[in-house]
Amino acid sequence: MPEVTMIEAIRQAMDEELARDPRVFIVGEDVGPRGGVFRATQGLFEKYGEQRIVDSPLAELSIVAVGIGSALADLRPICEIQFADYIFPAFNQIVNEAAKLYYRSNGAWCVPMVIRAPYGGGIGGGLYHSQSVEAFFAHVPGLKVVIPSTPHDAKGLLKSAVRDLNPVIMFEPKKGYRAIKGEIPDGEYTVPIGPARIARAGRDVSVFAYGMMAHYAAQAAELVAQEGIDVELVDLRTLLPVDHASILASVKKTGKALIVHEDTRTLGYAAEVAAILADEAFEHLDAPVRRLTGLDVPGVxxxxxxxxxxxxxVEKIADAIRELAGY
Amino acid sequence: MMVQPLEKREEHLTDAALLEMYRVMVRSRRLDERAWAIHRQGRIAFHVSAIGHEATQVAAAFAIHRGVDYVAPYYRDLAMMIGLGMTPVDFLKSLFGKAGEVSSGARQMGSHFSNKALNIVSTSAAVATQVAHAAGLAFAIQYKQRCGLVDPHDETQPRLALTCIGEGSTNQGDFHESMNWMGVFKLPMIMLVQNNQYAISIRVEKQMAVPNVADRAPAFGVPGVVVDGNDILAMYRALRQAAQRAYDGEGGTLVEAKTYRMTPHSSDDDDRTYRSHDEVEQWKQKDPILRFRHWLINETLLTDADAEQIDHEAQAEVDAAQAEAEEAPYPPAEAALGDVYA
Structure with missing residues (x-):
């Protein structure tokens, strides 16, 4: 199995889906000859041409809305938002339109579209190149939200997203685009949208994370393993629909839960996971449910x-695991 | 009373087509009036009216390839929907929230139109969102033609996207971004602006500093034309030309229909708080149905007796539709849980 970077896995997924289905096209800012500011679409313009690799005007609302309209006409758009920080002009189109069209048309009109957006901090990007915005969208029934932490899942989830009949948003950990490498199978495979992945089985503490934080949590789990703490790492990877079963199964085994994300704390995704555990796993808990998150300040x-x-x-996660293990 | 004349008819418009357009206008008007009546009787919760817009909307329905070309409507498009083939039963069921309602299965309020079989795309209440969907639909038409997925001359396929918007909503970013796409990509679409001079209570002069919405079009490299929206023949000609441009690959057109909302914005509005009775009365003299009837009679295509008969038939159809809609069952409560994901 070849080892590739996350950005290469994403590029491969799009290349293969473009080759598989002539209805698939890419639309976004600088996705054409420039190959995207992160090079996710490098080489695709040369291969598929300007009708299928579409450089859009600098206007996120219409990148998404044109995607919606084309999906209604049975195309398969992959809309690239250059940074997740800039998705908000399209918020109305995503929440009021893409998410509701199937429901509000009694199942007549579906919106098979993908929105890709790099998210996350730790890259010196300041307030407007660092945001984690997943909680806004994971709150919206009708959308699907996925966040991979490995090249394997990035490729497999993106291919599934392109084939899904619903609007799927994939937030991609930009810090991991080149920093995270991993093996992917030769040839065709997909990763289903929905199920979490047990990245590491363990019996002492459950850690729930996704994206860059799942990558860090895996390293933290190795650190504390040397101290005799056996972590079960659940890479959530699909945030919506919520994988209740995997969350509950892990905590029933370990009795302790730490949820990690870099999004801000209040009403972040961890709050939902904690609420599920409080509701449905109360009698299995041996310690308070802990959250390790970004700070409640307006930006990074x-x-x-x-x-x-x-x-x-990694260190903060390891410390939080140690504290829970000693509870 | 002096009735304003209409423009010359398009040569290819047959007598039968003209009479059918008139029938659709009358059917929509009687249906719309019934909606107001049953609202005032407390039988339905809400109505938003197309009265006054019928010439514009019926012309549009007849100017495109009906049932084939994509339509992304807005909530005031009742007469256009009737022109495209939706029925009074469809509409009345939506007002009552009854099972089997075609647009949304009664999940949406009335007038949030959708009909997959007629290529009418579901619309929301968030104004201007639909015009950006139309840009996407038009992009898809162009894409499929250029990628060899459909034959550009295949008339069984959609060849343009028609979308409608009120003049107030042209202040939204969705409108400007869509106009920009229309211009940059030469999209096969028609942006039909129904300028009825009020965004609920705000007159057009307070909404924009140019006299016409069409004046905004050249900034996007899109032709914009202003038409008397109460003259169905003028509207038909302008929209037919716009459709032909789209079919011929020449790009999109903005058509601005100057018309008047003869009713309050909706059943919850009271227009006496922001406009004069005189103003409304003056526009009633320019009623698009009155003008078209006058023209048809002058052209000897219609007699007073014919007109009465058409009215009578429309009224009877609306009576029957109301009875059917009122007798229809409500959807089961569990229908609230369906169709979250495809």
Whole structure:
């Protein structure tokens, strides 16, 4: 099995889906000859041409809305939002339109579209190149939200997303685009949207994470393993629909739960996981449910000392695991 | 009373087509009036009216390939929907929230039109969102033609996207972004702006600093034309030309229909708080149905007796539709849980 970077896995997924289905096209800012600002679409313009690799005007609302309209006409758009921070002009189109069209048309009109957006901090990007915005969208029935932490899942989930008949948003951990490498199978495979992945089986503490934080949590689990703490790492990877079964099964085994994300704390995704555990696993818990998250401040600050304080890290995750294990 | 004349008819418009257009206008008007009546009787919760817009909307329905070309309507498009083939029963069931309602299965309020079989795309209440969907539909038409997925001359396939918007909503970003796509990509679409001079209570002069919405079009490289929206023949000609441009690959057109909302914005509005009785009365003299009837009679295509008969038939059809809609069952409560995901 070849080892590739996450960005290469994403590029491969799009290349293969473009080759498989002539209805698939890519639309976004700088996705054409430039190959995308992160190079996710590098080489695709040369291969598939300007009708299928569409450089859009600089206007996120219409990148998404044109995607919606084309999906209604049975195309399969992959809309790229250059940074998740800039998705908000399209918020109305995503929440009021894409998410509701199937429901409000009594199942007549579906919206088979994908929105890709790089998210996350720790890259010196300041307030407007660092945001984690998943909670806004994971709150919206009708959408599907996925966040991979490995090249394997990035490729497999994106291929599933392109084939899904619903609007799927994939937030991609931009810090991991080149930093995260991993093996992917030769040839065709997909990863289903929905099920979480047990990244590491363990019996002492359950850690729930996704994206870059799942990558960090795997490293933290290795650190504490040397101290005799056996972590079960659940890479949530699909945030919506919520995989209740995997969340509950893990905590029934370990009795302890830590949820990690870099999004801000209040009403973040961890709050939902904690609520599910409080509702449905109360009698299995041996310790309080803990959250390790970004800080409740309006943005990820630019200067390194402030950014580092904001961001969860391998060490912070390891400390949180140790505290829970000792409870 | 002096009735304003209409423009010359398009040569290819047959007598039968003209009479059918008139029948659709009358059917929509009687249906719309019934909706107001049953609202005032407390039988339905809400109605938003197309009265005054019938010439614009029926012309549009007849100017495109009906039932084949995509339509992304807005909530005031009742007469257009009737022109495209939706029925009074469809509409009345939606007002009553009854099972089997075609647009949404009664999940949406009335006038949030959708009909997959007629290529009418579901619309929301968030104004201007639909015009951006139309840009996407038009993009898809162009894409399929250029990628060899359909034959550009295949008339069984959609060849344009028609979308409608009120002048107030042209202040939304969705409108401007869609106009920009229309211009940059030369999309096969028609942006039909129904300028009835009010965004609920805000007159057009307070909404924009140019006299016409069409004046905004050249900034996007899109032709914009202003038409008397109460003259069905003028509207038909302008929209037919716009459709032909789209079919010929020449790109999109903005058509601005100058018309008047003869009713309050909706059944919850009271227009006496922001406009004068005189103003409304003056526009009633320019009623698009009155003008078309006058023209048809002058052309000897219609007699007073024919007109009475058409009215009578429309009234009877609405009576029957109301009875059917009122007798229809409500959807089961569990229907609330369906169709979250495809």
């Amino acid at each position: 600050p630019f200067s390194h000392p402030m950014q580092d304080l904001f961001m969860p890290s």
